[in-house]
Amino acid sequence: MNVPLLFAQNRGLEKYDFDFDEVSWAEAITTLSEEHNLNFIYSDDNLPVVNRFSFKKKKATLDEVLTALFNGKFLGYRIDGSDVIVKVIRIPLDSKEGRRLTRYPVNGIIRDQYSRETVIGATIFFEDISIGTVTNVNGFYSISVPEGQYLVSIKSLGYVNIDTIIDVKGQMELNLNLKVKETKLREIVVLSSNSEVYDGILQLSNITTVTPEATNELPLILGEGDVMKSLQLMPGFKSANEGSSEISVRGGRTDQNLFLIDDVPIYNATHSLGFYSIFNTNSLKNVQTYKSGIPAQYGGRGSSVIDVHLKEGNNQKFKVSGGIGTMSANATLEGPIVKDKSSFIISGRRPYTDLLSSTTRGDINTVVFYDVSAKLKFQLNKKNALSVSSYFSRDKLAFQNISSSEWGNKTANVTWSALLSPKTYSNLTLWYTNYDVANIVNTIPETSYRTTYALDDYGLKYKVEQYFTPDMTLKAGVESMLHTYNQGSITPFDEESIVTPNDPQDIRAVESGVFTDFEWNINEKVKVGLGLRYSRFDNVRNEREYIYDIEPFQLRADSISDNNIVDTVRNSGISFDHSYHNIDPRVSISVALTPQQSVRIAYDRMTQYAQELALTTLPSNSGVWIPSNKYIKPLINNQYSIGYLLKSKDNMYDFSLDAYYKTSDDILEFKPNGRYVVTDHVETDVTSGIGQSYGVESIFRKRKGKLTGSVSYTYSFSFIKIPQINNGNWYPTDQDQRHVFNILASFQISKQIQFSAVWNYASGRPYTAPVGKYYKEGYVVPIYGDRNKARLPSTHHLDISLTFYRKMNEQKKNESSFNFSIYNVYARKNTYSYIFRSKRNNPEQLETVKVYLFSIIPSFSYNFKF
Structure with a gap:
């Protein structure tokens, strides 16, 4: 689908040297924002989470790199001053792009392999797209991801980490059992409730x-x-x-x-x-x-x-x-x-x-x-x-x-x-x-x-x-x-x-x-x-x-x-x-x-x-x-x-x-x-x-x-x-x-x-x-x-x-x-x-x-x- 794009001459024609090599769309947007004083207005749910973006060119205009980034198939953009407004183009949900934008729930319960006790606070992390969640007090988790194949890492203190590959094509249930570590090198007594999703640095509660x-x-x-x-x-x-x-x-x-x-x-x-x-x-x-x-x-x-x-x-x-x-x-x-x-x-x-x-x-x-x-x-x-x-x-x-x-x-x-x-x-x-x-x-x-x-x-x-x-x-x-x-x-x-x-x-x-x-x-x-x-x-x-x-x-x-x-x-x-x-x-x-x-x-x-x-x-x-x-x-x-x-x-x-x-x-x-x-x-x-x-x-x-x-x-x-x-x-x-x-x-x-x-x-x-x-x-x-x-x-x-x-x-x-x-x-x-x-x-x-x-x-x- 061809999408008409509107460009503001005072910014879209500005020329710079660009060197993007297999970066995520979010990383590309962050770099453009910081280096070129642009403010991107968009929804996280609209951005591809698997695709990687490459663009290497000297003296290229902002229009060129933005057109390559938002290639007109399902996303368009317009420049308003320093704002880059990204919008979704209507596409059939059964198309490749439609399936990419649709997120499917993956849920399940994490248990102890030996006792089958549910595990509280276990981390489920999708390595390819860098998102994750943790289990609740009943060992339950739910997370929504686009269609695709992913490496999933499951971690919990005192248990052996699990890495597994799953292929998400629709709603999916993933129940896993964790094996207790055979070690006495324990972290003693009291631990921070740190989220592995952001490497434990973002905490809402003390x-x-x-x-x-x-x-x-x-x-x-x-x-x-x-x-x-x-x-x-x-x-x-x-x-x-x-x-x-x-x-x-x-x-x-x-x-x-x-x-x-x-x-x-x-x-x-x-x-x-x-x-x-x-x-x-x-x-x-x-x-x-x-x-x-x-x-x-x-x-x-x-x-x-x-x-x-x-x-x-x-x-x-x-x-x-x-x-x-x-x-x-x-x-x-x-x-x-x-x-x-x-x-x-x-x-x-x-x-x-x-x-x-x-x-x-x-x-x-x-x-x-x-x-x-x-x-x-x-x-x-x-x-x-x-x-x-x-x-x-x-x-x-x-x-x-x-x-x-x-x-x-x-x-x-x-x-x-x-x-x-x-x-x-x-x-x-x-x-x-x-x-x-x-x-x-x-x-x-x-x-x-x-x-x-x-x-x-x-x-x-x-x-x-x-x-x-x-x-x-x-x-x-x-x-x-x-x-x-x-x-x-x-x-x-x-x-x-x-x-x-x-x-x-x-x-x-x-x-x-x-x-x-x-x-x-x-x-x-x-x-x-x-x-x-x-x-x-x-x-x-x-x-x-x-x-x-x-x-x-x-x-x-x-x-x-x-x-x-x-x-x-x-x-x-x-x-x-x-x-x-x-x-x-x-x-x-x-x-x-x-x-x-x-x-x-x-x-x-x-x-x-x-x-x-x-x-x-x-x-x-x-x-x-x-x-x-x-x-x-x-x-x-x-x-x-x-x-x-x-x-x-x-x-x-x-x-x-x-x-x-x-x-x-x-x-x-x-x-x-x-x-x-x-x-x-x-x-x-x-x-x-x-x-x-x-x-x-x-x-x-x-x-x-x-x-x-x-x-x-x-x-x-x-x-x-x-x-x-x-x-x-x-x-x-x-x-x-x-x-x-x-x-x-x-x-x-x-x-x-x-x-x-x-x-x-x-x-x-x-x-x-x-x-x-x-x-x-x-x-x-x-x-x-x-x-x-x-x-x-x-x-x-x-x-x-x-x-x-x-x-x-x-x-x-x-x-x-x-x-x-x-x-x-x-x-x-x-x-x-x-x-x-x-x-x-x-x-x-x-x-x-x-x-x-x-x-x-x-x-x-x-x-x-x-």
């Missing part, structure tokens, strides 16, 4: 991925590996206390982290004393965390997301794995129900000693926990799969006869995954979660008490992923959940206790959300992510409702007290009492400065409708979740962040530097001298304020070779301002830890022996110290000064580990390992907290008791696979 298999290669505490301890080695993730698996992210409280197990939220992610998280590494498939550039599909928390996926089970053969450590043992059994069609996995963990000697007095403390997880996976057909999973945990902790806690989690979920079309994938999840806790606080007999507390959630979430082109992806969905906050009961613990018994009513609310996430690779240098989440929180009217003698416009938690209650009314039936609506935008842009350098900027708005307040500063799980109502507003965080990433050409080294600034509205706190107990009218005991957090995070990593490791440093601030506390002045939060420094090194001595070491330094956390005392009925009672004005001493410790691997048969299918670790090699007695109380032999004197958890701890663990 996301890290934890590899569960590598956690046992780190120095262990009490013989147990833990993925949350691995995260604490990364900048921005701070331990809530020494030895604890709880984390604070960028100045946020621990309740601001959204923990998910197979899309089910968890309200307490730690075992006794926080030594271990509730995640048994043998049952984990993948753990991803977000602290900026958070996708809009996640909501309900203010700081971060920890998204955990359980293994699906081996659908080929039965397999047993487990471990025995210094304090606990674990075991996992998995195998096929029907080979290639369905599988199961069950994993459990339990300590075999219930006693832990105190390092402060020698009193006997009780430390007991156990957890069990199970999952079933059914491949119904090529397009549909069904999975059922459940998790159960229980803990009991008694500390120096001062406090005790017993708590547990229960979850259950059913997920239906469906391939709706070659480019459309969906997930429907129904779930249930429960958290309950019983506490005893006995610091002073007169005020000692026992509390119980529980909450139940029922939820539904539906998400659709649409893969338009290799460069455009849309994820959208809806979710809704019913919250039931059982405020439990309060009873006196000691005979001398003056605490009044109370049995508060249940509080119910419905939380719903609609979300959409759009990702667009504009070109090889720019990637954009746009997210939007609309959320709604509806309070169900309480059966017992309190009336306050205060003007409606003044109804805030910090403006009312018990004295304002003038009446109580009884309600019947179900109706909504109050609603909140919020829109949370999320924006992230990543720009490649060079093939090895990029800059990422992001904005995240996060709304949290329930906050947890601690009932005591002692190391126990004495917290209670308080939902928003007409008096208590939701927490809203706004975070602005910028990051820089530098990678070496061979991906051996990388360095990243991130800065952030976060503001918080309506952070909840107990009022000064509050009762620190739960009642029907909790709004009379709490107040709220504003906060701000900011800091700089950096990490340098060496990823390859016998010696691998990282050096990370975080410099940060976190402040809060509440009118009723510290005279309305700013004061540091409990998470205000200025300096955190981590060094990790791992050396592969041989294929069977690996040595690891971790050194951690953290400046002291703030606490509230007494400034005086008074006497009451023979006891001395401390008078506390300004909130968090004092600082605990800095903490630091060195941990080392030596791991021995061996194969248990000649076929090398079974493996075992022995790990020897020493926690706190130089026996540093880091301060956990202070207790201020009357002396036992002289009640009229106030004593300060330093609490530290442990000094040096050697440990041993044996892990096996059959």
